[in-house]
Amino acid sequence: xxxxxxxxxxxxxxxxxxxxxxxxxxxxxxxxxxxxxxxxxxxxxxxxxxxxxxxxxxxxxxxxxxxxxxxxxxxxxxxxxxxxxxxxxxxxxxxxxxxxxxxxxxxxxxxxxxxxxxxxxxxxxxxxxxxxxxxxxxxxxxxxxxxxxxxxxxxxxxxxxxxxxxxxxxxxxxxxxxxxxxxxxxxxxxxxxxxxxxxxxxxxxxxxx
Amino acid sequence: xxxxxxxxxxxxxxxxxxxxxxxxxxxxxxxxxxxxxxxxxxxxxxxxxxxxxxxxxxxxxxxxxxxxxxxxxxxxxxxxxxxxxxxxxxxxxxxxxxxxxxxxxxxxxxxxxxxxxxxxxx
Numbered sequence: 001x002x003x004x005x006x007x008x009x010x011x012x013x014x015x016x017x018x019x020x021x022x023x024x025x026x027x028x029x030x031x032x033x034x035x036x037x038x039x040x041x042x043x044x045x046x047x048x049x050x051x052x053x054x055x056x057x058x059x060x061x062x063x064x065x066x067x068x069x070x071x072x073x074x075x076x077x078x079x080x081x082x083x084x085x086x087x088x089x090x091x092x093x094x095x096x097x098x099x100x101x102x103x104x105x106x107x108x109x110x111x112x113x114x115x116x117x118x119x120x121x122x123x124x125x126x127x128x129x130x131x132x133x134x135x136x137x138x139x140x141x142x143x144x145x146x147x148x149x150x151x152x153x154x155x156x157x158x159x160x161x162x163x164x165x166x167x168x169x170x171x172x173x174x175x176x177x178x179x180x181x182x183x184x185x186x187x188x189x190x191x192x193x194x195x196x197x198x199x200x201x202x203x204x205x206x207x208x209x
Numbered sequence: 210x211x212x213x214x215x216x217x218x219x220x221x222x223x224x225x226x227x228x229x230x231x232x233x234x235x236x237x238x239x240x241x242x243x244x245x246x247x248x249x250x251x252x253x254x255x256x257x258x259x260x261x262x263x264x265x266x267x268x269x270x271x272x273x274x275x276x277x278x279x280x281x282x283x284x285x286x287x288x289x290x291x292x293x294x295x296x297x298x299x300x301x302x303x304x305x306x307x308x309x310x311x312x313x314x315x316x317x318x319x320x321x322x323x324x325x326x327x328x329x330x331x
Contacts, residue, residue, distance in 0.1 A: 053280050054279060057276045061227060067219070068219040068220040069216075
């Protein structure tokens, strides 16, 4: 009993440090790798507390290993676009300019009933009131009503053009590059470029090093 | 960036600990198994002393081994050693052969689990 008490205390301290190192996030906001890490760490911790026959090091080593992998993976996602593209889910326009995007609903396995339910939950009486419904990376659906002004679409993030997003809005690639040229700026120097439905662009430049 | 460096250091440290631990344990278990196989059991009195010597060698490392080997497996190996020494005292040749085989089996099983090989991974 005493050993279980001490093991629990040690695992509790270790997990508190590990979870703090992984960053504060709610379960619904975890991305795939964070969710996998959290599930694995909690399972390893539970086994090591329950099974007194198992050496504590057999739990500590994997927990530290998962933590370091998670931190390095998160860092790699910010540095390497390929990893970012592979691991991060993209936001999707479920309703685009008042029109339901059936393909996006199917791709994200969301039924029309679920979408309508979400619209009601967020306090809108009719789907007609909605200009945009965006499935965000966190899994939540953001609704923009027709009265709420124009939605800004982030088409360039960190110097990378989001061609999928660009294809879902009215402006063509050629027209966008013409506007960028008018601003006399290289695409790689753009931290964020948003464009609204009236084709007004807003550019935030990358800060000089 | 500081967190990334800490993560790199942790990853390297953990990998090094795992590799060193596995290689050291493999060497210890190999030494014990080799020593046991070399012992001639025709003279049980001498064999008993030899087994005790091997058991002492095992006990020297037991704290290190228990860091990563399940305690039940360690107890099983210790029990086999005690039974083997007991069988030598009782001068029971058949028991000695049987228990020695069980001990070597237990050692090889544990060695397989701690070693870096595809068997232990799968």
